[in-house]
Amino acid sequence: MSRTIIVSNRLPTKAQRTEEGLHFTPSEGGLATGLGSIYRADGNVWVGWPGVEIEDPEEQRYVTEELRNDSMAPVFLTQDEIRDFYEGFSNETLWPTFHYFSQYAVYEQSYWESYVGVNEKFCQAVLELAGPEDTIWVHDYQLLLLPQMLRAARPDCSIGFFLHIPFPSHELVRVLPWSKQLLEGMLGADLIGFHTYGYMRHFLSAVAQSLGYPSQNGIIEAGQRSVLVDAFPMGIDYDKYAQVAESQEAKDSEQLYREATGDARVILSIDRLDYTKGIAERLRAYEQMLQLYPEWRERVTLLMLVVPSRDQVEKYKELKVEVDELVGRINSQYRTISWTPIQYFYRSFPLEHLSGLYRLAEVALVTPMRDGMNLVAKEFVASKGELPGVLILSERAGAARELSDAIIINPTDTRQLAEAMHEALVMPEDEQRLRMSNMQALVSQYNVYQWVKLFMDRLAYIKIKQQTLATEMLGPDELQQMRTDFEKAPRRLLFLDYDGTLAPFTKNPQHARPDDELRHLLRALSAEPRNRVVIISGRDRNTLFSWLGDLPLDFITEHGVWLRASGEDQDWAMLQPMTNTWKQEIRPIMELLVSRTAGSFIEEKEYSLVWHYRRADVELGAVRARELTSHLNFLASNTDLQVLEGNKVVEIKNAGVNKGAAAARWLATYPADFILAIGDDRTDEDTFQAMPEDAYTVKVGETGRSFARFHIKGPQDVRRTLRTLL
Ligand SMILES: O=P(O)(O)OC[C@H]1O[C@H](O[C@H]2O[C@H](CO)[C@@H](O)[C@H](O)[C@H]2O)[C@H](O)[C@@H](O)[C@@H]1O
Ligand SMILES: O=c1ccn([C@@H]2O[C@H](COP(=O)(O)OP(=O)(O)O)[C@@H](O)[C@H]2O)c(=O)[nH]1
Ligand SMILES: [Mg+2]
Numbered sequence: 001m002s003r004t005i006i007v008s009n010r011l012p013t014k015a016q017r018t019e020e021g022l023h024f025t026p027s028e029g030g031l032a033t034g035l036g037s038i039y040r041a042d043g044n045v046w047v048g049w050p051g052v053e054i055e056d057p058e059e060q061r062y063v064t065e066e067l068r069n070d071s072m073a074p075v076f077l078t079q080d081e082i083r084d085f086y087e088g089f090s091n092e093t094l095w096p097t098f099h100y101f102s103q104y105a106v107y108e109q110s111y112w113e114s115y116v117g118v119n120e121k122f123c124q125a126v127l128e129l130a131g132p133e134d135t136i137w138v139h140d141y142q143l144l145l146l147p148q149m150l151r152a153a154r155p156d157c158s159i160g161f162f163l164h165i166p167f168p169s170h171e172l173v174r175v176l177p178w179s180k181q182l183l184e185g186m187l188g189a190d191l192i193g194f195h196t197y198g199y200m201r202h203f204l205s206a207v208a209q210s211l212g213y214p215s216q217n218g219i220i221e222a223g224q225r226s227v228l229v230d231a232f233p234m235g236i237d238y239d240k241y242a243q244v245a246e247s248q249e250a251k252d253s254e255q256l257y258r259e260a261t262g263d264a265r266v267i268l269s270i271d272r273l274d275y276t277k278g279i280a281e282r283l284r285a286y287e288q289m290l291q292l293y294p295e296w297r298e299r300v301t302l303l304m305l306v307v308p309s310r311d312q313v314e315k316y317k318e319l320k321v322e323v324d325e326l327v328g329r330i331n332s333q334y335r336t337i338s339w340t341p342i343q344y345f346y347r348s349f350p351l352e353h354l355s356g357l358y359r360l361a362e363v364a365l366v367t368p369m370r371d372g373m374n375l376v377a378k379e380f381v382a383s384k385g386e387l388p389g390v391l392i393l394s395e396r397a398g399a400a401r402e403l404s405d406a407i408i409i410n411p412t413d414t415r416q417l418a419e420a421m422h423e424a425l426v427m428p429e430d431e432q433r434l435r436m437s438n439m440q441a442l443v444s445q446y447n448v449y450q451w452v453k454l455f456m457d458r459l460a461y462i463k464i465k466q467q468t469l470a471t472e473m474l475g476p477d478e479l480q481q482m483r484t485d486f487e488k489a490p491r492r493l494l495f496l497d498y499d500g501t502l503a504p505f506t507k508n509p510q511h512a513r514p515d516d517e518l519r520h521l522l523r524a525l526s527a528e529p530r531n532r533v534v535i536i537s538g539r540d541r542n543t544l545f546s547w548l549g550d551l552p553l554d555f556i557t558e559h560g561v562w563l564r565a566s567g568e569d570q571d572w573a574m575l576q577p578m579t580n581t582w583k584q585e586i587r588p589i590m591e592l593l594v595s596r597t598a599g600s601f602i603e604e605k606e607y608s609l610v611w612h613y614r615r616a617d618v619e620l621g622a623v624r625a626r627e628l629t630s631h632l633n634f635l636a637s638n639t640d641l642q643v644l645e646g647n648k649v650v651e652i653k654n655a656g657v658n659k660g661a662a663a664a665r666w667l668a669t670y671p672a673d674f675i676l677a678i679g680d681d682r683t684d685e686d687t688f689q690a691m692p693e694d695a696y697t698v699k700v701g702e703t704g705r706s707f708a709r710f711h712i713k714g715p716q717d718v719r720r721t722l723r724t725l726l
Helices: 030-035 057-068 079-098 109-129 146-153 179-186 197-211 238-246 248-261 279-292 314-334 351-360 375-383 414-426 429-445 448-468 476-488 516-527 541-548 583-596 618-636 659-669 682-690 715-723
Strands: 004-010 013-018 021-026 045-049 072-074 135-139 158-162 191-194 219-222 225-231 265-272 300-307 342-346 363-366 390-394 407-409 492-496 531-536 554-557 562-564 601-605 608-612 641-646 649-654 674-679 696-700 710-712
Touching (some): 021 057, 109 146, 146 179, 158 448, 197 219, 197 225, 197 618, 238 248, 238 351, 238 429, 248 300, 265 279, 265 351, 265 375, 279 300, 279 314, 279 414, 300 351, 363 414, 375 390, 375 429, 390 429, 407 414, 531 659, 541 554, 554 659, 583 601, 583 608, 583 618, 618 649, 659 682, 682 696, 696 715, 710 715
Parallel strands (some): 004 045, 265 300, 300 342, 363 390, 390 407, 492 674, 531 554
Antiparallel strands (some): 554 562, 601 608, 608 649, 641 649
């Protein structure tokens, strides 16, 4: 049976050292609480760090044994690794960068080296556990390199990756000296998930700009694999939170806090101590609210839970001091004998207590500067049941993309946040209930089980899609077979695309003139009377003929417009009757696009017009290409024209003309016993599809997705392959 191996830096259980020895408690943080509900099913295993330094082999054995009973497998980190990998690269380099706090980021080569080392350590641990049929699901920013490492060891394995924190604009990511390696690391996965569409869009853009991999509909062509990218907003175990909130323990703890806060209305705030959470800003806004609306003094209490986190990291230590001071100052300034404005707790709470607090609070303040998702917001909603309550939510938390019934605020706008608190406190109960039940419907439908299912379904989908368009590498064995078939065949037909196949791409298409090596190869191949060598290209006939017309070659040019068999007495013929008067109308549209898109240019052929954007900004080029395609498709409807998108080109020409139609004509006219077709572009797919099943069809390029049977890497390999037929 195939299982799922979950991998994350932190296990959902952490070991803690006390005077009586090691004991185990649940970990804090969204990932642990979110996935904790599901991993125990079906023999699944969770691989991760138990949260404390354990170097003694005896203790390691004990912890391994204890965790095994609960479907977990520990990866032990040394003291140096905790410092350089966890506190260092993960939390002083990646965390600030990905949360738009680049000014806090540390760039330290030794951190990076440790990061690589620990990702390798995780890779070994997973490989020891995972069988070839198992699905591996890697989580979060501490393990960005792991998917690629696993892929290298298990090329066919199903690997998913989910990022729980924001993926920022490429402008921030590119600042990291290791950004390319990190992106490549993630692309080892088959499916990459983010909480929001915005994060996903930033990632696609980073991959296009940094690595040059194009994408369409969220599918990236990354080397030999297609990688699917999608948004999966994480949910919570709704029923669990709703049920706990109804339990006697939760109600008791609600009562306990009610007695402590007296008649005052309660505003609740819960987060890990983190500068991304906007805790200091929130305190200032609360203070401003007390100034703006003095009527709330003695009538409202801010109950603030701050969970200790990453307390060895400098910025976190500084924040602790800042928060302590702020709370002290506000409390000492406003408190009365019977009232404390802020009840501040610096520790972590058991679930039943959190639940009691969620019940008690009239208002929840979730106001991070940046937050991947924020599960506290959803837990508050799920715990409210029939009770009224208002959620104030930062527009920069992932959760704001879903919870539109919250009061959405900008956390840097202190005044707006202060006003929002007042608005929440005076909101009519009817409105509170309406908004709350809308949010409950959403949070209960898109719960964590649904999240896991959607992710797994999409992973299965991309695996199937990869297989249907997968091609085999034209390796030594296949090449040998091809040679044997070739030698046996009395009549051989070779369809060879030109650009990207016989000759490498050049910035200016006119510079791709054949070199001596290529001319020599084509001369030798076509000199053999049993061979017919057809150059099948999108280029105009004049250029191609001026380059290669002296050789005994057949030509199919302009993507099938003009055909010419070899021999001096032969003439050019058209595949079908065509017009080109339409060019007058289309040319100005392309010219306008050139004037708007630096680096792009028009290529004019007799019966077609082509817009090239290979030299333009990658992303702008792709956007403009889509714009042009849809505009041209609109104009071409009800006419005899067709629009083709190729590799960094958009071409418009007469309908019914393509390389496939032309190649089919050639097959009918010159029957053969051995057929080879090689090409690199989308337009060559038409050729491949026109070929009989036993033909050798070969796709050239990094991506293996094609209708061809085989693939090879680049023009050098094409030439090498053709030489073996001499
Ligand atoms: O392991 P720690 O260093 O103690 O940090 C705790 C976890 O914090 C982060 O949580 C994120 O995931 C949540 C669920 O998807 C999301 O709601 C939140 O916005 C994120 O910040 C972190 O991603 C985890 O890896 C940490 O374990
Ligand atoms: O004392 C506490 C306070 C909070 N949490 C949990 O910590 C998680 C915080 O997740 P969130 O997504 O809000 O932020 P993160 O800490 O992951 O950045 C939530 O599930 C809380 O219930 C906890 O376990 N103990
Ligand atoms: Mg080509």
